Amino acid sequence: MNPNNHSLSLAVKDIHASKTFYEKLGFEPVEGTGPIENNWIIMKKGHSLIGLFQDMFEENIITFNPTDARSVYKDLKNKDVTFLMESDSIHEKKGPCHFCIEDPDGNQILFDQHND
Numbered sequence: 001m002n003p004n005n006h007s008l009s010l011a012v013k014d015i016h017a018s019k020t021f022y023e024k025l026g027f028e029p030v031e032g033t034g035p036i037e038n039n040w041i042i043m044k045k046g047h048s049l050i051g052l053f054q055d056m057f058e059e060n061i062i063t064f065n066p067t068d069a070r071s072v073y074k075d076l077k078n079k080d081v082t083f084l085m086e087s088d089s090i091h092e093k094k095g096p097c098h099f100c101i102e103d104p105d106g107n108q109i110l111f112d113q114h115n116d
Contacts, residue, residue: 007042007049009061009110015039015054022050061100061108069097069113076101084108 012018019029022043027050031042039054051063066072073090077083086099098112 005066006062006064007051009051009053009057009063011057011060012052012054015041015052018052018054019043022052057108059106059108061110063110063112065112065114067113067115069099069111072111073097073099 010018019041025045027043027045027048029041030044030049032038032040040052040056042049042051044050064072070090073086081101084100084102087097089095089097090099096112096114098110100108100110102108
């Protein structure tokens with residue numbers, strides 16, 4: 001897992017106000033740039049990524065995007081890490097998949113693989 005390939009996923013109350021705020025900080029939309037009415041957008045500044053999500057989850061989440069989430073999943077499973085959720089596709093050989101764990105303080109950590 002490459003720890004440099006991560007983002008913060010923020011639960012926001014008003015997607016339009018949040019987008020405007022992060023644009024003032026120099027972030028630019030890079031994904032989810034269709035109708036913002038879909039209630040999510042990914043913004044980037046340099047190597048920093050912030051996902052803004054309205055009405056999708058209650059807490060802020062750190063998201064890692066490993067190239068092989070299944071290997072990370074198996075490693076954590078072998079270390080008796082508890083999973084909050086996992087996609088059905090995590091048990092398939094290819095394709096997108098994701099799972100979520102939490103640290104001892106209840107902070108959620110999402111591992112989300114977009115590609116094969």
